[in-house]
Amino acid sequence: MNTQIPPGKARFLYFLNQVQNILHKAEESENPALLVYKENIRTPFFMLEALTRLYKKMQDKKKFKKLNVRFKKMEDLPGAIDFYDAVHKEFITHKNMPTPITDYLKNKMDEKVKALNHYLKKEKWIGNNNRIEKIIKKLDKIDWPGEEEDTMELLDIYRYYVHKISQNYRSNLAFKDIETDVHELRRELRWLSIYPQALRGLMQFKEDNVLQDFLNKYLTPEIVNSPYNVMPDGSALQDHILINKNYFYALSWMIDALGTLKDSGLTIIALEESLRSIYHITSGTEQLAYSICDDAQMKIPEILTRSQQIAQTFFDENILENLISDKE
Numbered sequence: 001m002n003t004q005i006p007p008g009k010a011r012f013l014y015f016l017n018q019v020q021n022i023l024h025k026a027e028e029s030e031n032p033a034l035l036v037y038k039e040n041i042r043t044p045f046f047m048l049e050a051l052t053r054l055y056k057k058m059q060d061k062k063k064f065k066k067l068n069v070r071f072k073k074m075e076d077l078p079g080a081i082d083f084y085d086a087v088h089k090e091f092i093t094h095k096n097m098p099t100p101i102t103d104y105l106k107n108k109m110d111e112k113v114k115a116l117n118h119y120l121k122k123e124k125w126i127g128n129n130n131r132i133e134k135i136i137k138k139l140d141k142i143d144w145p146g147e148e149e150d151t152m153e154l155l156d157i158y159r160y161y162v163h164k165i166s167q168n169y170r171s172n173l174a175f176k177d178i179e180t181d182v183h184e185l186r187r188e189l190r191w192l193s194i195y196p197q198a199l200r201g202l203m204q205f206k207e208d209n210v211l212q213d214f215l216n217k218y219l220t221p222e223i224v225n226s227p228y229n230v231m232p233d234g235s236a237l238q239d240h241i242l243i244n245k246n247y248f249y250a251l252s253w254m255i256d257a258l259g260t261l262k263d264s265g266l267t268i269i270a271l272e273e274s275l276r277s278i279y280h281i282t283s284g285t286e287q288l289a290y291s292i293c294d295d296a297q298m299k300i301p302e303i304l305t306r307s308q309q310i311a312q313t314f315f316d317e318n319i320l321e322n323l324i325s326d327k328e
Contacts (some may be wrong), residue, residue, distance in 0.1 A: 006144030009236070011051055011200050013136070018044040022134050023125055023204060032126050037078045037085075045075040050191060050198035055112065057157045060142055074125070077116040084109035086263075087270045094158025096292055101274045126175070151239040158203075158241065159324060165189065166320045168316035173315065175308040178300065184305045186258040191254060193228070195226055196243065202290060206247040206325040218250035226252065242325035250319045257310055258281035266304045268293070 017056040022039045026032035054062035088105040091097045120126045145153065165188045175181040196203035223229065229252050234240055271289040275281050290299060
């Protein structure tokens with residue numbers, strides 16, 4: 001990391017540069033939206049959104065909130081493409097899936113691509129491409145903290161988000177809806193795993209001296225060996241925030257498990273949407289959706305029950321409370 005640039009600003013510039021590289025490719029494409037989707041522009045925008053969530057708690061709340069809205073929109077639009085793309089690819093492998101349904105989902109994906117193409121030009125991410133330059137000029141006007149102050153404040157902010165999630169769900173852990181309960185909890189937990197990547201080495205693992213027995217169920221080979229669970233190199237930084245490794249693995253397991261359950265539920269919801277739109281069915285769409293799906297498809301009540309069970313165990317075992325070790 002360039003020591004002449006404040007660490008906070010350097011993090012934004014790093015991911016803005018990734019965005020800019022993808023947008024340059026999009027300028028030469030006949031379908032810019034499809035290109036930025038395939039180039040996974042969501043990832044750097046996730047990181048930029050994460051940074052704005054952190055720094056709006058530190059200073060210049062109004063400016064970072066505006067950037068957060070802008071970055072979130074550029075993450076949400078490719079996310080909508082990804083949803084219909086993924087469900088379409090899954091459904092075309094099902095033997096009993098009616099062709100009008102797969103066609104409907106392909107058309108919905110095309111609609112989302114069209115919407116992103118419109119937004120890219122309208123907001124000048126491409127074409128008269130000066131959006132990145134405007135953002136950098138805004139960042140130039142920020143009074144960025146030095147490394148030591150930056151580390152201390154980010155530690156406090158990360159603690160704040162950890163505590164907020166724990167308090168919210170300990171007092172109200174009742175899952176009744178896939179989107180507002182399962183998906184929302186996963187979103188909140190996922191930010192805790194995105195922040196270390198966005199902070200580019202500030203957060204580092206601390207090895208646990210003693211492995212608590214209850215953690216073993218979370219330490220699957222897929223989680224332990226996941227490239228997403230490798231902290232970025234932080235050797236250029238003097239200070240670090242330490243994260244207890246096995247508890248972070250437990251967090252990662254929970255995010256992954258909720259993601260699988262959430263996707264299963266959203267599959268049914270997408271199928272119901274298709275049935276209502278194509279066949280104008282007003283009732284009984286959930287049961288009809290189950291009849292079309294493979295036998296392995298979980299029913300939504302089962303998904304909600306399983307999600308609540310693993311979440312309850314997760315919070316009862318105080319995973320979040322033990323996530324942060326301290327500042328190095």
